[in-house]
Amino acid sequence: MYSIIIFTHVLSAILSIGPFFVLFPVLNRMKLQNSEALDSHLEVFQAAIRIVKHAGHVLVVSGILLMWRGNWPWTTSWVIMTIVVMVGSIVFLARAFKPNIRLYQNEMIDLDTLVLKLRRSVWMYIFLLLIMLWFMVAKPILW
Template identity: 55%
Template sequence: MSVYYQLILYLHVFSAALSIGPFFVLVPLIGRMKVADQAALGVQLAVFQSAVRIVKHAGHLLVLSGVLLILSSGYMWTTSWVAMTILVMLASIVFLARAFKPVIMELKEDGKDRVRLLRILNRKLWIYILLLMLMLYFMVVKPSFW
């Protein structure tokens, strides 16, 4: 295994961890948002948005390093686990683009039903985590579907 491949693989694993990790920190943060005053809620929502931003940028590195790994590994783009990873990745990009921002914007407005909005935010957070874990499964296990 070349040093180039090892470096790209390391960057890929690092960016995968950075793409998933921040969301696990947000799970207890949502619980704290239920009882926070409006000023504290604003800070917590800023932390939430920062975590989403980190995940987005880590996703860029993840995709780039994944493409380089596929090109240098000999796997075909039509290999089932590669194709399934790409499919789930596209779904997660569409989901991430719409999942959090509208709910966060509503939460910033005082007087909205915070409990209902936090329930929605929590559900979307777990859906996104599951999509990321599914991609991680495909990349690690490399199952053969066809």
């Protein structure tokens, strides 16, 4: 059972970061498209965010199961730091993408500003996920 949980955890980790790399070509095309094509690119962008969000749910549940079955104490430094970064990434994910897309749709920001903000947010989220991944794989003892 433990190996199935590990597989699920790794697969959900891949699904929680992988779609973001697909978004870079979408962001490049967004600048060059008419409004109809732009709407489809925004839908792809939002679908990728949904995949990441739901994969994150599986990641958290499988991580809790791994902690329970693996007998890791919750007070271990790498566990605490993973949780801290995870909470930060959840808050970041909630504020980084959908509000900016809404601002654009309400014509409060222009397309160039939207693409710039989305690109920056994608890179920041990837960075947060890579930090979290490092904590889970390297399991550093920080204190």
